[in-house]
Amino acid sequence: MSTAAAAAATTTTEEPQVLIPSLPDDVALNCLARVPRSHHPTLSLVSKPIRTVLSSPLFFTTRSLLHSTEPLLYLSLRSPLSPSLFFCLTSRHENDRTLTPVPPIPSAPVGAAYAAVGSTIYVLGGSINDVPSANVWALDCRFNRWQPAPRMPVGREFAAAGAVDGKIYVMGGCVGDTWARSTHWAEVFDPGTGTWEPVASPIEVRDKWMHASAVVDGKVYAMADRGGIVYNASNGEWESVESELDMGWRGRACVVDGVLYCYDYLGKIRGFDVEEKAWRELRGVERGLPRFLCGATMANVGGKLLVVWEVKRKVVEIWCAEIAVEKREGGREVGRQGWLLPQWVLYRALLGGCSLMYLNV
Structure with missing residues (x-):
């Protein structure tokens, strides 16, 4: 290979790869950081530079600075295979949510x-x-x-x-x-x-x-x-x-807008307002939700109440319901139920050992 050819090859090898042609990399990064996480798998197929930046700390820092992070829900399930199996609730669009396994x-x-x-x-x-x-x-x-x-x-x-x-x-x-x-x-x-x-x-x-x-x-x-x-x-x-909270708090609970929610002995969702020191039943969710005595767990996901429970059939089916909670005059709390998610789990999961964790990524 001639000296000129070798120099050209070296230049080509060291030449930085741009994220988006005709755009400066900082502008391209700003654009990519605004793309929802559900599109990242497809976006990673566009080019190697984009695939690399999607898994870089700089990318997640940019998303945070642009307030483009999205709520993610993680579930820890107990099963005969392991005392702690982690899943992430992901979505491609509003009606397509699934549990994605996380490395053990x-x-x-x-x-x-x-x-x-x-x-x-x-x-x-x-x-x-x-x-x-x-x-x-x-x-x-x-x-x-x-x-x-x-x-x-x-x-x-x-x-x-x-x-x-x-x-x-x-x-x-x-x-x-x-x-x-x-x-x-x-x-x-x-x-x-x-x-x-x-x-x-x-x-x-x-x-x-x-x-x-x-x-x-x-x-x-x-x-x-x-x-x-x-x-x-x-x-x-x-x-x-407080004695009222102590007597009424049973099982796992979560907090939404300063109100602690859990299930009572009758299988109804109730909320305890720490300022008013009183329990109130969450109304408006009678349809679509079973009455639980145990085995259900909750989380605050983006200001909404998420309930997770299991349905035992040939395999255990994991269900989720998203509830928007409104506080009306007279202190009455009303829930407006959103989506339901059925998810088949091929081993026997025990939601008695389930924990929910919510964060923005």
């Missing part, structure tokens, strides 16, 4: 706690071979990749957890029978620094075992076996859960 967690625990910060879901503790674990796994939902996060100082299972102002608070799930465990009965994790710090807690709450948790107005509410507790992250104070 490297060491799947039973009874882990969950919290979401930014585009990351944290799986906290749980038991492995009946031993409470201090492991923390982080799922980067931009790329659906698992990474180990800094371990907790003590092992936990069935703990309460919640994210407030970008930090994760976790409490319970361990027996406070030693000085170390008592000191770390409640802790806070800062993802920015990767550090765990103990949270001072009164002695009388350290014998409680948690069943459910939620965050309302910067406070972490935790349902316990004997009286729920509340931690105010802004001032570090502990309180007891």
Whole structure:
């Protein structure tokens, strides 16, 4: 090969590939970041440069700055195959939603706690071979990749957890029978620094075992076996859960516009307003939704109430319903049901061990 030909070949090889011909790359990136996630698989087939940029941190940062992120729902299901299988609820359009498998967690625990910060879901503790674990796994939902996060100082299972102002608070799930465990009965994790710090807690709450948790107005509410507790992250104070909430909160719950929703003993959805300290039945959803006594779980997805349940047939069918909640005069809450999603799962999923996590990506 001549010297001129070699130089031309080198120039061609090193020449940067543009995202969109005739557009500067920063303008092209701005355009691509506005494309809905449902079109990304097709978009990745256009060219190698576009396929590369769709999986880059810069692309997701641009989407966030342009407020083009979209709500994603992740489900953790228990089955005979694994104590923790993750799925992401995705959609190509309004009436075409499906559960997409996520790579399995490297060491799947039973009874882990969950919290979401930014585009990351944290799986906290749980038991492995009946031993409470201090492991923390982080799922980067931009790329659906698992990474180990800094371990907790003590092992936990069935703990309460919640994210407030970008930090994760976790409490319970361990027996406070030693000085170390008592000191770390409640802790806070800062993802920015990767550090765990103990949270001072009164002695009388350290014998409680948690069943459910939620965050309302910067406070972490935790349902316990004997009286729920509340931690105010802004001032570090502990309180007891109001008796009305303590008696009425059963099973998993979620918070929409400051109202905590769950199912009551009659299988009806009820909401507890922490300011008014009163329960109210959610009306307008009698048709299309079965009456649950247990086994259903909920999430706040983009300001709407999402309910997930199972229908047991030859295989287990997972159903979702999206409900827009309106608060009318007289304090009456009315739900307007949106879409229903049937999804066949080929192994027996147990929604009794199901958790929902919502975040924007």
